[in-house]
Structure formats: structure tokens, C-alpha cells
Amino acid sequence: MAEATQSVRTVTTEVKTFTLTLSPEEFEWLKDVVGAAPFTATSRSVWEAVKSPANGDVYTYEGVSYDLTAKYLDTSGDTWEFTGARDSSGQPLLTCPGAGDGYANWSLRRLVAQYITLRKA
Template sequence: MATAQYETRSRTVEETVVVLTLTEDEADELREIVGNADGSLALERVYRALASPAAPEADAEASTDTYEYDGVTYDLSARYRDCEGDEWTFTGQRNIVGHPCVTMYEGSDNTADTIVSIARGYGPLTEVTP
């Protein structure tokens, strides 16, 4: 018998952002230029960002990138073994819908397999511990 229900799922999405690095003098000069311009909403946001730059995030590099699929959270820095004994690692890339790509070959940039396809076809996946 078929059933249906709503679920809430978390997704990790990769996006490209532009990071502008300026000296304090360069930031002061740009702040003055942007502040005096007849501005669009985008210029107003730039001016506000320049007026109060955020402090560096503590432990930003220490945070672990994870991906949740079918109720399981995968650590993207770990290796996983499938039901046939093959070991998979994450390539650091994602497919067009955001699924993390995996490979059996260390250093390969093969993006044909994703954690979703491997978990569906060869799961359950277990984390390989050193």
C-alpha cells in the first residue's frame, strides 16, 4: 500500500561567491566613493559591508563538511565502504543537483558516481575508521 508524507531535509549547497580583499586604505577610499555615489540597492549593501566588516570566523576551517541523505549524515572528509567491500571517497565536487561526487580511486576527478547513487545501489555505507 502506498503512503505519502511531508519531510524536512537539510541540504548542503555549494555556491560561488566573490571575496574582495583590500588594505585598510583601499577600503577607506572605496567606502568614500560608494558612500558618495547615487546608489542602487546593491551599492547600499556594499557600503554597509564596508562600513562594518565582519571579524574572521573562529574555527571556520575546523568545521566538517557533511551531507545528509535518507536520514544518514555523511562526513565528506571520510572514506566509506559499501556492501561489496569497495571503498569510496569524496572528490570535493558535486553534480548539477548538489549531490557530492565519490570515487573508488584516490585522486580521481571522476564525477559519474554520487553518494546518493552508491548508497541506493550498494548501501548501507559504513565509515572506514583508520
């Protein structure tokens, strides 16, 4: 069930902020709607916020939470790190430094499909 709250904080000016609490299904719906909207300055900032929520240092994929500030080792012992960018579906992108262009900007989905298990370096 969607829930919205409004808060007001007075500094030198009044700043209004809004917080949405969404179920996973509602969040996916919102991503679809915002992602399909024509981009304006406002819709672009909303899209970036939806792709990278406030707890953006952690990303959960298939029940596993990944620390986006950490480096990870694949099953071959190669080190991967998050680039800070995401693909069009919101998946974090990773690069294996020094391994060449073929190992740059892999989505987490692709990396997990290729190597199955990742562990913190």
C-alpha cells in the same frame, strides 16, 4: 520562515556579510532560482555557495549524515571517497580509486541506491 541578518566587521576596510536562515523548502527554492539564472561571476559564486554550504564537510542524505572528508566502505568492502565535486543537483560525487572509470564520479544518491549501506573506512 526566511530570516536575514547583516553584520559589519572592520578590518582595514569595512566588510559587510549577510547570512540567510532558510527552511529546507526555502533552500530548495533558492537553489532552483539561482541554478536557473544566467551565470555571471556573482551568480556563479552564489551557486557554488548554495551547492556547498559553510558546513560543507557534512552532507545529509535520507536522514544519514556523511562526513565528506572520510572514506567509506560499501557492502562489497570497496573503499569510496568524496571527490570534492558535486553534480548539477548539488549531490556530492564519490570515486572508488583503482576500480576503473566505471566507478568514478558516482553521486551519493546512486551509491546509496546501489549498496544501501555505507560505513566509514
